[in-house]
Amino acid sequence: MSEGTHVLVLNAGSSSVKYQLIDMLDGSRRAAGLVERIGEGAGRLVHTPHHGERREQVQVFADHSAALKAVAEELAADGLGLDSPELVAIGHRVVHGGQRFTAPTLITDEVVAEVRRLIPVAPLHNPANITGIEVARALRPDLPQVAVFDTAFHATLPEHAARYAIDRAVADEHRVRRYGFHGTSHQYVSRATARLLGRDPAEVNVIVLHLGNGASASAVAGGVCVETSMGLTPLEGLVMGTRSGDVDPGLVFHLHRVGGMTVDEIDDLLNRRSGLLGLCGDNDMREIMRRAEEGDPDARLAFDAYVHRLRKYLGAYYAVLGRVDAIAFTAGVGENAAPVRAAACAGLEELGIELDPELNSVRSGAARIVSPPYARVAVAVVPTDEELEIAQQAFALVRAA
Numbered sequence: 001m002s003e004g005t006h007v008l009v010l011n012a013g014s015s016s017v018k019y020q021l022i023d024m025l026d027g028s029r030r031a032a033g034l035v036e037r038i039g040e041g042a043g044r045l046v047h048t049p050h051h052g053e054r055r056e057q058v059q060v061f062a063d064h065s066a067a068l069k070a071v072a073e074e075l076a077a078d079g080l081g082l083d084s085p086e087l088v089a090i091g092h093r094v095v096h097g098g099q100r101f102t103a104p105t106l107i108t109d110e111v112v113a114e115v116r117r118l119i120p121v122a123p124l125h126n127p128a129n130i131t132g133i134e135v136a137r138a139l140r141p142d143l144p145q146v147a148v149f150d151t152a153f154h155a156t157l158p159e160h161a162a163r164y165a166i167d168r169a170v171a172d173e174h175r176v177r178r179y180g181f182h183g184t185s186h187q188y189v190s191r192a193t194a195r196l197l198g199r200d201p202a203e204v205n206v207i208v209l210h211l212g213n214g215a216s217a218s219a220v221a222g223g224v225c226v227e228t229s230m231g232l233t234p235l236e237g238l239v240m241g242t243r244s245g246d247v248d249p250g251l252v253f254h255l256h257r258v259g260g261m262t263v264d265e266i267d268d269l270l271n272r273r274s275g276l277l278g279l280c281g282d283n284d285m286r287e288i289m290r291r292a293e294e295g296d297p298d299a300r301l302a303f304d305a306y307v308h309r310l311r312k313y314l315g316a317y318y319a320v321l322g323r324v325d326a327i328a329f330t331a332g333v334g335e336n337a338a339p340v341r342a343a344a345c346a347g348l349e350e351l352g353i354e355l356d357p358e359l360n361s362v363r364s365g366a367a368r369i370v371s372p373p374y375a376r377v378a379v380a381v382v383p384t385d386e387e388l389e390i391a392q393q394a395f396a397l398v399r400a401a
């Protein structure tokens, strides 16, 4: 194999592609960017090379193929095109890996077929991930492409946490169990938190709160994930931007039998029109905090419901772990919304959880502790880096091959 050290990481969403080109020699970003609104009227590509000015294109990207070709051209303009001898692998974020994929996997036609089979349990994510893979393979059929699965880090969930309490034969026939998602982030952040504390990950128990568009919590004991809030699909658990998180499954029957809604309509309701959006009409936490500050009662309710659910999981995972060394807030909301962190931790001094209001209000892109030094539980803000984690896992796989 070639001696190159660059890995391109692709995180393809339904209407966007995020990408980073990382040099594994030192983990540095050679380039990073984002294509938004693919398949819509006016799309946008923002490309930031490591050396040089940020470039922006506003144009129509008809589909993912057009978007990735434009990305390849931007990279080529920096001398980092997909044909560069430095490039040794493309790493893809794949959300659902089911029972079979619990480690980074070299992509073959058969792997793509299995990821496609899992679309019904990750309808918002797997289709776009597959499109990203297919387009990248068409552009560089000779290059190793690696899938890194959101579900992989949660494969260690003990059976009693992974099982739903339903008929076992039905569950086994349809591979119904709790898989968990955002695993690459939970893995990266739990380790980074141990590092921040100056301790070995094998010694520390961490509750990770990944609060982005999708949101999930996990309990990590000595580096091993033992519980997480998402389940068969990325719908269970916390209140999210547009997803309800936990509901009584009976409401599905009720909306169908009494409300006359079809299963597809209920799916759309719970995945796309619920969560913060359903409660107050906005799914951006910045806007919700601004409205709540101005006294808007719907925004206040959405904020309070979001925080209430988070606190329920915090308490539950405290009991699951028995001893908690750190709580780590990460992703867009966790890293940036100081009022969410403050409200989530308020009044928990009895549990050893306390925030230093000044540390908590500092704006910074660095991993940092925001609890006072005497607190029994360290509360930390730890920026996630799923792309670096994906690049490292992909690089390790191709190097070992």
Ligand SMILES: Nc1ncnc2c1ncn2[C@@H]1O[C@H](COP(=O)(O)OP(=O)(O)O)[C@@H](O)[C@H]1O
Pocket (backbone or CB within 6 Å): 211, 212, 213, 214, 241, 283, 284, 285, 286, 287, 331, 332, 333, 336, 337
């Ligand atoms: N400064 C901020 N304050 C509060 N929320 C923020 C801030 N910046 C970003 N967010 C929130 O982060 C969320 C997106 O998180 P992110 O991790 O980028 O999502 P994704 O799942 O798409 O990677 C949005 O809901 C946005 O409201």
Ligand SMILES: CC(=O)OP(=O)(O)O
Pocket (backbone or CB within 6 Å): 095, 125, 150, 181, 182, 212, 213, 214, 215, 234
């Ligand atoms: C799995 C999941 O919810 O991912 P995202 O937060 O990117 O939507």
Ligand SMILES: [Mg+2]
Pocket (backbone or CB within 6 Å): 212, 213, 331
């Ligand atoms: Mg994210």
